[in-house]
Amino acid sequence: MGKRDVGRDINGRSPLQRHFRRYWQLYLMMVVPVVYFIVFKYIPMIGNVLAFRKYRPGKGIFGTEWVGFRYFKRFFEDPAFWRAFRNTLSLSLLNIVFTFPLPIVFAILLNEVNRKRFKKVVQTISYMPRFISTVVVIAMMTEILSPSSGLFNQFRVNVLHLQPVYYMNEPQYFRFLYIASGAWQFTGWTAIIYLASITNINSDLYEAAEIDGAGRFQQIFHVTLPSILPTIMVMLILEVGRLLSLGFEKVLLMYTPSNSSVSDIIDTLVYRTGLTNQNYSYATAIGLFSGIIGLVLVSGSNKLSKLLTGDGIY
Amino acid sequence: MPKVKDTSASSKALNVIIYAVMVFSLLICIIPFIYMVSLSLSSPKAIINNQVRLIPKGINFEAYRQIFTYPNFFRAYGNTIFYTITGTFIALCMTILFAYPLSKTYLKGQKILMKMVIFSMYFAGGLIPNYLLISSLHLTGTRFAMLIPFAINQFNLIIMVNFFKALPQEIEEAALIDGIGYFSILPRIILPLSTAAIATVGLYYAVFFWNDWFNGLIYLNTKQYPVMLFLRNIVNGTMVLGDSSSASTDTATLSISIKSAVIITSTLPIIVLYPFLQKYFVKGLTVGSVKG
Structure with missing residues (x-):
């Protein structure tokens, strides 16, 4: 330790x-x-001052003259911004509601599997999709749902005798597909955290429950679930903290002009106004606004989770 | 772990539910890949007649033969291999060089630097400032744009820092007394002890570089595109494959098997290596979750 040095000045x-x-x-x-x-x-963080300055090509990343809140005022009055804001929030909230419980259920059930080899195989395969590129996930989804040859439309046409549906293009399916593909990709991976938490449960608890005559169902509801509740709380809080950071790349891959009424989120709006239309300052202002809300949400939720796990309500 | 002495009907019912859910999950994970393989091997005729399900119909390797004749596919694949190898190497060097000093809590400024790292996870520069930075550094249109900006990922850095912190300090102190400096302690003593952490973090970086496409889209020229961007472009129709000389009726359906062949070939390295490396993938999650 460095503290030892304090007293020793041999060579002056x-x-x-x-x-x-x-x-x-x-x-x-x-x-x-x-x-x-x-x-x-x-430097990119400081580059956010561009939101308050006017960008001129070739004049660097910090812009030229101060314009105050001009760009913020402009997007506050822009219905496209509010649509993107609403889309971001609803997609995010729906995503939490539907995908949050899945890894918990999966981990609890996986933990109940008695055959070790089978358990290992299921677990290993279940988190593989986490490492597949988003491009590949969307490309596979496009092929499976393809109106001309996809599996789903084959079923619709051949068995149900219905018209094929272009799922990837219809706005009413966008949110479902976003959420379902996310569940496909991340359920197994997130379950690892809950599984780790389950393996930390003291086995005495189960023995005691068994002596009290609790069956496996009761053990799940009265031992396993209450024991991992703190982990569930932390995960939920952190999830809420990430409310504004959706999978931008995935949304961009799924974005088509016909589903834009639901698929245009803040990040895609920034991308379009900034990089496609080159309104750099305006797009930076929108990005900064959502970045600050994100920061508030993340730090707030982190504080909350520290508070909960620190002194513990339970 | 629950011990299974419970042989009641409810326990049996639970077992049925559990195994049903597990088999269902397995199938859900695997079927998309099987379907892609099946499409990539099927004949255009079978695809157009909606006959292809999970078993290929009219097996042929035409789609694979075709994509290997496209120079832009080859180039994109080569680009991706280049980005993955050099990107992972640079990222590992940078991450280790930062993580090792950061794991020494007695260094001056260590706490501030750590806070700086963590803050940058919560509040980033955003798309436009990053884009303008890359272009003002004249990295746009160069392969460096895919490598340099991603040299350190904060999450991976924290995994490394935590790992270094957990190593026993005695060996290091003994080496210091023998007059060996940190420049030799790191490669000669620390790195051989850290192969598991390096493998984990290296894999995360490699997967990131292999899968990256968006940075290629905004920073690169077509010739520098990675394979994922190539795939994205043929899926959304930005890029048309092949030449017009091929029979026109076949192109639409052949393109389905070609897309599938590209999906399979571009994902193959991950799928093939995955069973051997999967234990390292999980390690990072457990190490990284105990950040101080």
């Missing part, structure tokens, strides 16, 4: 000099990464 060196003589290699080691961090993480 100050403690600080000794500290750097001893650890200079560690400091030197991180020079490049720190510079990297400043350039690629903090």
Whole structure:
């Protein structure tokens, strides 16, 4: 520990000099990464001042003259912004409502599987989709739902004798497909966290429950669930903290002009106004607004989860 | 772990539910891939007649033969391999060089740097400032745009820091007394002890670079496109495959098997390597969740 150095000044060196003589290699080691961090993480952060400045091509990333809240006023009056805001919130909330319970149920049921090999195989395969590219996920979904040859429409046409439906293009299916593909990709992965929490449960609890005559159903509801409730709470709070950060890339991949009434979220709006139409300052203002709400949500939810797990309500 | 002495009817019912759910989950995870393989191997005629389900009809390798004749597919695949290897290498070097000093809590400024790292996870520069930064650094249209901006991922960095913190300090102190500096301690003592963490973080980076397409879309020229962007472009029709000389009736249906063949070939490395490496994938989640 560095504290030992404080009293020992053998060669008349100050403690600080000794500290750097001893650890200079560690400091030197991180020079490049720190510079990297400043350039690629903090300069863009400061670059958000562009929201208050007018952008002129070739005049750098911080814009030219101050214009105050002009761009903010403009998007507050823009119905396209409010549509994107509503779409972001409803897609996000629906996503939490439908996908949040799945990994919990999956983990509890998986934990009840008695055959070890089978359990391992199911678990391993269940979190593989997490590592598949979003592009591939959407491409596979497009093919499965294809109106001309996809599995679903084959069933509709051949068995139900209905007209084929172009699922990927119809606005009423967009939210369902976004949520379902997310569940497909992340249920197994998120379940790992709950499984870890379940394996930490003291086995005495189960033995005691068994002696009291509790069957497996009762054990699930009276031992397993209450024991992982703190984990569930933390996960839920963190999920709410990420309310505004939807899978932008996935939405962009699923976006078509015909489903834009539901699929245009804040991030895609920023992308379109900023990069496609090159209204840099305006798009930065929208991005900054949602970034600040996101920051408030994340730090608020983190505080809350620390409060809950720290002193614990339970 | 619940012990199974319970042989009641309700327990049996539970078993039925459990195994049904598990088999269902397995099928749901696997079927899309089987369907893609099946489409990629089926004849255009079978596809157009809606006969292809999970077993390929009229097996042929035409789609694979075709995509390997497209120079832009080959180039995109090669680009992706390049981005993945160099990107992962750069990212691992940078992450280790930052994580090792950050794991030494006695360094001056360590706490501030750590806070700086964590804050940047919660509040980022946003799309436009990042885009303008990359273009003002003249990285747009160069392959560096796919590599340099992603050299450190904060989550991976924290995994490494936590791992280094958990290593025993005694070996290091002994080396220091022998007059060995940190520049040699890191590669000679620390890294050999850290292969599991390096494998985990390296895999996360490799998967990121392999799957990345959006940065290619906004920063690169067509010739530099990674395979995922190539796939996205043929799926949404931005890019038309092949040449007009192929028989016109076949192109629409052949393109379905071609898309599937691209899906399979571009996902193959992950699927093939996955069973061997899956234990490393999970490690990061458990290490990373205990951030201080």
